[in-house]
Amino acid sequence: MKKLLIASLIALTAAAPPTKLLTPTDIVNAAPPSAWKTIPADNVLVMDLASGGRVVIQLAPAFAPVHVANIKALARGRYWDGATVYRVQDNYVAQWGQNESDKPWPAGVTAKPPAEYSRPLKGLSSTVLGSPDPYAPGAGFSGGWPIAYSAKANWANLAHCYGSVGVGRDLSPDTGTGGELYAVIGHAPRQLDRVIAVVGRVVDGIDRLSSLPRGTEALGFYKDKAQYVPIASVRLASDMPAAERPSYEYLDTASPSFARYLKVRANRHDDFYIRPAGGVDLCNVQVPVRKKA
């Protein structure tokens, strides 16, 4: 019997089609509808540039509630009418807002928010990255977000990855209101983790910011106001007419599909990849987000 079993196995193996080694994209494309979570429309901030380009930001109220509430009040109060992108520093950030204007805050804005640079880890579900993180005792994903954390000291923060959106501020104890925002357009500046309030990430159109000309002044500020990139409007998707409202979904970081995706991001073995790394850094995982039809 034993011999036969072996023979059968060999026959089965020989008959099997060659295993297709899946790419991360294959895994994302095969994820069932249940693995995707819609981003609520009142957490979707739509910034239209005057040139016609659109930048869409997902807000993260679970991590920086007062700053996110401010950003919603600023959008509804049309604070960013006449705003510009006035700073683009290569391999770092693109920054926008009213720059040094004295434009008053709309109703509902907290002028001095608390330092929402991190939050308690307790209360967050999380999927562990599984590779060491140079910046924190632990790293992983929670509710679709890349996070760094300490289980022992009970803190967690949104990581500064490519596309992350944070709140410009002056020196401490100032934490910024949210009127001046930046998006990361280069290698993850993780040294900013727990030093600045991260309020979300660009989920569509980051290339509209990353391909802008770099500013030539210190810190990438544009030298002449003529170089400023005008912003036409900043609106919450929930405040837009239903027919115009864009909608996005992210791959649930607690789903089996994401676990498979994460494993392959750390172990590329398809076609081109002759040698899987056996690890991946937090910001190189890139949680999949896509526009809903």
Place this chain on the structure above:
Amino acid sequence: MKKLLIASLIALTAAAPPTKLLTPTDIVNAAPPSAWKTIPADNVLVMDLASGGRVVIQLAPAFAPVHVANIKALARGRYWDGATVYRVQDNYVAQWGQNESDKPWPAGVTAKPPAEYSRPLKGLSSTVLGSPDPYAPGAGFSGGWPIAYSAKANWANLAHCYGSVGVGRDLSPDTGTGGELYAVIGHAPRQLDRVIAVVGRVVDGIDRLSSLPRGTEALGFYKDKAQYVPIASVRLASDMPAAERPSYEYLDTASPSFARYLKVRANRHDDFYIRPAGGVDLCNVQVPVRKKA
């Protein structure tokens, strides 16, 4: 006596000027001339775009000697006359060369170079990063370059960081000749380490590539040839007239200045940084390189 000593110390403390907490830039600016190493002119590749922008690349013959020799032969044989940047993929790479042309190789080009994806660690001096690396057992710096390595298995590779230049290739066993090159313009794609030959890094003008419009075809290829960005010339600095030849130097990664710089990159404590990270990832260190007067 004891009491007096304490009193003296207090007095001294009170009288001392406030300690200035150094930024990484402060440390670089204070580095003595002996801490800087000139990049040999025959390892400096100068690519001028037809639009007027210049991109300068430092070549790394210690890591990919056959590919680097190819690149020198390609430059001297004017292989890149009429070449273009034809692929710009956001948060990944800008790629240039002759694309799918059948232009013949100039004299001296090895058509099928060996897989110079890594080299023996033995023979390289190295400065240890001191933070964990998700992609390799060890990480650090050698001769001004960010490297990942295994002491046990005796390999080392140039890491794919922002600005790194690698050799486009087809599927293995093809390794590319060096005719098609790319530069990293986003978060470090370290999954490419030991999978592709890295031949150098952009030391000046990376923003000329990173701010280009993104290609809209798969993998960031430009859709129309009209979008291709023409390259005027690619020359070795050593082949340029002395008066026109640009010269660069890097902070010696074995110098005490670099050790101080590295420490502060992992522990920002100046002004803005209320909470030092206590770690830094290899590609976020950014070995200082500057143009010589």
